[in-house]
Amino acid sequence: MTRPTIRSVAARAGVSKSLVSLVLQDSPKVSPERRAAVLAAVAELGYRPDPTARSLAQGRTRAIGLVLDDLRNPWFVDVLEGLRPVLHAAGLRPVLAEARSEPDAPRTFADLRVDGLVVIGTLPDLALVEEVAAEVPTVLAGTRLAADDPFGVDVVAGDDAAGVRLAVEHLVGLGHRRLAHVAGTGPVGDLRRSAFEGAARTGGAEVLVETGPLTEDGGHRAGRALLTRTDPPTAVLAANDASAVGVLAAAADLGVEVPGALSVAGYDDTSLARLRAVSLTSVDNAASEVGRLAARRLLDRLVDPDAPADLQLVAPRLVVRATTAPPAGGGPSTDAGPPDLRR
Template structure:
């Protein structure tokens, strides 16, 4: 079948028997067109399969109504719920969202953000960005910026954060109430939010007169595997592990079970995020819930306030975490 070029505004005008300028008025939603002519244009456009050139229209209006969204890792299910919240809120506000990622590499995140700006996005939402503050500080000079999951004092940037210190406190409270005293936190440094979780863990342990043990792991499944392997080599296993996040916790669980240890009979594990798979029967991971969908909608609301000119000062919104208890934690007395 020969290739057919997309119908143009001239094709619609010819089919409807009207001028090109009248078709343009109809496509822009102008009220200064009679109902009969509007109907004729819309029917012609529908028959031809014509779609308005959104890019050209936005250039004419000097607006694109596009929001650029860069997240550090599409592979992390934490971001999927957040992106749903962003997309829903953007559409309700009359905007569309463009998504991309830097794959947890600062240089790629910079490139991804530059691409979004080149596409004339009117504002940026950055999900747990890893690039340096000096680069972050350049962005608000061009468009409004909101970071989600990464706290920053960079002027001109709005922030949506989960209270990660409190989340870590909830983990320690839960484990110590079960009777655990030897607890290790496999932290996710230098990832966004990891420092607050680490500090919250240390403070919560020390306030209970317990020694806070720390080891590096990261926010990936591989990071959890490496962290667990390090604990196994050390020989002095804790009775409970607080993983950097849920994906890392899965890596920890796999590694311990391959070593012949049972969760939670031999060792308890707590994750962080409460992503969808943690509730599956085979995993049943105790974790900290972050209201990811809400965080996404809040980020859009903050951006729209800036774009509409209703607010100029930076705003910091903190949402509260909650413990979700499942089958991966139990009293240490159950160890054989």
């Protein structure tokens, strides 16, 4: 009951292994009689070509390189959950590398002759990605370029400006008029910050900004700086969940009650936000859908390398949990009307 091989097919048909290969490749060099004999042996033995052997014979590895920005920040896990089923269904095998520790990862994958590349999160080295994208079909997922698409690479990302607006409108709707942002850097950090400033001003709120790093420690420092001001904010939107958890820790240290005296929201809706002890209001940036669409985009690109590059933005969603509430002293000021909690 061993699995039939190309060798057993050849023996059954009374031909050479290489002739079996020619038939499986649909070569016109094979006579109709010998083709029929080989196909009969294939059917009798139930032979199925090994997909790995077949793709190696075609000079393809069927491997797709995925470059992640930072393994310590779990937001990429949902992107992978979206990517994988699409790649698997196409017979492709994801392999990963972390750009933070392996800045040459796109080159490593090109050297390993992967069939395609997906760069997830903040770009490691724009020039290197540009260089490799010229050799290997490449899609950027969950990140943005500083300018729009300077070298013709496909991009699939969450709509950060829309996500920040959802969070700010939630806080303004609750009655907050003094909002702070813990800001990141790079194209995504800049985008979230400018969207925050725009949406807060549109909502008639004052704006304070502290800059990360977007780690728990960075959020803790930013939170302490904000809460020890003479005029502290009543609500904070951090540019990711890890830094929001740091703001929560700073509030706890200083005896500032959340959400009674301070509302805190994060971004990315990672597993951290969903921990029962954290229960953080956060913006779900549809990471799984970003992954799914990025994988489909890559498959399209493999079929049609010359199609024009495409930018797809996926709509985010606000998840309200236990860390946001109306400010102490009641709801919105009279000129803003009552809070509309149904929105």
